[in-house]
Amino acid sequence: MNQPLTSSRGATFRPSQVWLWCALLLVAALLPRCWGLADYFTIDEGYHWIQRVRLFSEALADQKWSATYLTGHPGVTTTWLGSLGRALAAAWGVPDDRAAGATTAYLAMLRLPLAVLNGLVVVPGYLLLRRLLAEPVALLAAFLWALAPFIVGFDRLLHVDGLTTSFASLSILLLLVALLPGAARTGRGRWLALIGSGCCAGLAVLSKSSGLVLLPWAGLAMAAFVLAERRGWLAWVRDVAAMYLAWLAAAALTFWACWPAMWVAPWASFMGVIDEAINNGGQPHASGNFFLGVPVPDPGGLFYIAVVLWRSDPITLLGLLGFAGVLVWRLLAWRRRAPAPAWWLRDRWVLGALCGAILLFGLALSIAAKKFDRYSLPAWPALEVLAAYGLVAIWRWLAGLLGPRVAALRGRAAAWAAGALAVLSVALGDLSHQPYYMSYYNPALGGGAVAQHVLLIGWGEGMEHIGAWLQQRPDFERGAVLSWIPPTLAPFLPRGFPLYDIRTTTIHQPDPMPNYAVLYERAAMREETPEPEAYVRQTPPLYTLEMFGIPYATIHQLPRPYExxxxxxxxxxxxxxxxxxxxxxxxxxxxxxxxxxxxxxxxxxxxxxxxxxxxxxxxxxxxxxxxxxxxxxxxxxxxxxxxxxxxxxxxxxxxxxxxxxxxxxxxxxxxxxxxxxxxxxxxxxxxxxxxxxxxx
CATH class of the missing domain: 2.60.40.10 (Immunoglobulins)
Structure with a gap:
């Protein structure tokens, strides 16, 4: 039998406490995202996004609106914020030296606005979670969101996945606030939350086409929440249609207003996004993939399950196991027709909607042939919420075992546990891996030493160490350097130094003759160019870059030619x-x-x-x-x-x-x-x- 929805959230913090937690969250979110941005170049930054920011900025300056269409991702929020960073770089004397290539200082300026925005989003996320779930759950979830190494690593980059995650998460939480009964469900508050959710959805799609998953999820969530109020069918259809059309209108208007290409070529621009989602995302990556120890074009349906396991931290994984335990417990209780506790009646609709978002993102990503771990990021804040819920449930269970006196303290203890877990997460997850947050793999499952046999590893990490090692070699200037993903190495070599990709045509080129070759593990795992790789590997490596148990790259010296x-x-x-x-x-x-x-x-x-x-x-x-x-x-x-x-x-x-x-x-x-x-x-x-x- 359906139970009525309720917005009761139990005891809450005083306003002064809330603002204190907001301040702590802001520090916890911004510090790892903004600290040490001048580190290394990821593959997509070196190959694509620095150039796209430049072209977008120039198109805006020249008012060539159609030229702001650069890719079907579409990455518009990335290029907008990157253009802001470019302006800051110019104001602070960090030039865009297009002839010589970007520097780490310039890349850091481009990254900064994205890192700041992604960090700021955690605070309104926490305030929204307070409207939806109990205080301990909301606070703990916000800290897990702020400090999760996987999220932090991509939130720092000049890329699309971090922004998609931020905007999609805000859209989901705002819609849930709009759908729950109470102050936000009546009058202006409800509609402001609904319109805000639509605007954030539009920004999510402007960031990456995977944000389109929000469209069916929003409709299903509206239908489920309104249906739960046991209205008549006509009232249900009317209310759902009105809300969904308003939400879609807000999303569409945001999508149109924030992308100048939509002003002059709306159909072509929008269809470019659809084409990207279907034809690019629907095809295996041109360089292949890697899963469970073998190179494969499509890792298959188990891929994102493995991503959740190895990309989470032990605290999150424990919480997810706790949440699974809650679901099993409630299922068994339902079969016995046992009455549900008040906190479950209060939270089940929010939890169900979050589970639905995670499953819908997971289904869409699993159907697509092109798979990478970062594609799952939009679901991660929701996963952190479920993990926080599971952790609090574990505490409730433990407190219940310890007796009523201890159980009476469980709310306060859970709140303090949130702070303790946040510090633990920073110490063990972020600080130990800074700035290589993307190198973090769940230590409970063997960390990077095991993950390298399961998932594709490396995205440019450590190339600054490769460049430093090469430059200290006495014979460094006696020939060219060959490297996989050369744009990630070029910033760490002298300007104009001969650097080429490892190909059959380059390993034997006479002038400039190749001297050193850099094999990056990511390309080796996928067997991108096996014949040139075999030629390079005939000499043992002179240097192996190993970080966190992962051998990221090796440097070999190529045989001198002879007749x-x-x-x-x-x-x-x-x-x-x-x-x-x-x-x-x-x-x-x-x-x-x-x-x-x-x-x-x-x-x-x-x-x-x-x-x-x-x-x-x-x-x-x-x-x-x-x-x-x-x-x-x-x-x-x-x-x-x-x-x-x-x-x-x-x-x-x-x-x-x-x-x-x-x-x-x-x-x-x-x-x-x-x-x-x-x-x-x-x-x-x-x-x-x-x-x-x-x-x-």
Missing amino acids: TPLAATFDGGALALRGYTLKRDGATLSVWPSWDVRRDQPGGVMLFLHVLNERGERVGQIDAAVDEGMFPTWQRGQQFGITLPIGLPADLPAGEYRVVMGLYRESGRLAVDAGALPEAVDGPNAIQLATFTVGQ
Whole structure:
């Protein structure tokens, strides 16, 4: 039998306490979102959003309204706020140096308005939750929302998912306030909340097309809440239609007013959003995906369940388990026809609506072939509310076990628990991972060490460390750098430095010759370019970037090119000669050997090249350090190859000549492992590199 709706929320905080909690929430939300924004470039920021902000700003300045359509996402709120950040950057002397590329300082300015807005949203979210649920639940949910590492990580970025989450969450909460009975359900308060919900829904869709999920959810929520009041069918249809049309009108008007492209080409702009949702979201990502240890085009229906498990924190996961326990308990009680407690009668409609929003987002995302963990973000604040509800329910249960005296204190204890859990979340979740909030994976499930075998890992994190390591190498400027996702590395290399994507065409390019290659784990997991990757991996990594148990990237040095293979090893396999290139130009014989360091060892190895005539007489020679004296110690995987010009007599007689090579330290020549020439030719431990003929 249906129970009447009630808006009773139990004991509440005094106004001064509410404002104190709002202030604490504001600090808790803004600090992790705005602290240290000049960190690293994510893939989409480097490839897309910095450029889109520039184009959007220029279109506004030139009043070219149609040019504000840049993508079907559509990302309009991102480009609006990014343009504000661009203006702040110009005012504070941080230029947009388009010729040289963006800097981290400039990116931080673009990010700042988004980070601030996403942080501010938590406070009205808390005030709305107070209208819907008991004080301890509302407060705890708000702190979980403010501090969840997964939410914080994307709220800081110049991107669309954080804003979609903020606006969608406000839309959901405002609509629930409008639908519940009480002051907000009568007169102007109800309609203000309803119109506000529609406006936020319009902003959510302007942020990302996934906000369209709010349209069916809002209609279903209105129908369910009005139906629960047991009105007649005509009254039900009339009220639902009136509310839904008003809500849709507010959403549509906001969508139109905030996107200049809609002013001049409304149909084309809106259909671009629909096309993005259907054709882009409906197709697997061009680079594929990764799930449960294997590269796959579409991770399937279990993907977002895994995302919730590993992207949550232990507190949230415990709360969700507690909420599941509440549902099971109420189901069993319903089957026994046991009376429901007052707090359940009060909260079940709000909880049901939040569950409906989560399930609807989950269904829409699971149907689409293109899946990433961040796509689930709009459902996360609602998940945090359910988790908070579960945590408070667990406390109620524990307090009940401890007796009536302790049970009487449960409300106060839960409120204090909210603050304690918030501090715990900051300490264990945010502070331990700052600024790499997206590297946080649930430690209760093994953290990043396990998550890397389940979900696709990495979005540009750590590239600043890669750039710093490369720049301190003595031979850094001896060639180009190849890297997956190069726009995320470019800001951390000197301006104009040759940096190319890892492709079949770049690994063998002659000028500039590639020197180092960066393999980023995300691309390796998806096997984006397996053949070039295999070529790079033939040399062991010189540096592995590991953070939080996740190996994000490796740096390899590429073999020096050669024309003639010659498999010779020295000093018990410590150093190998892959091959060489030999060219004679007049009286100069040039040799380019390709060396492979196969064991960690001291540097300081010298080489000699002797040119011998048919009688064994030396007619030319050169001695040089194998590494040009750049490295005091050598690391397994290093590759050397310098130009060795040998001067020959201008009147060199006709005949056949041999080029002999050997290696030595101060203590003597290094042993040749196999194929050494007889000592009578040129002393011990020498090999014949090549022969050439003059005048024949």
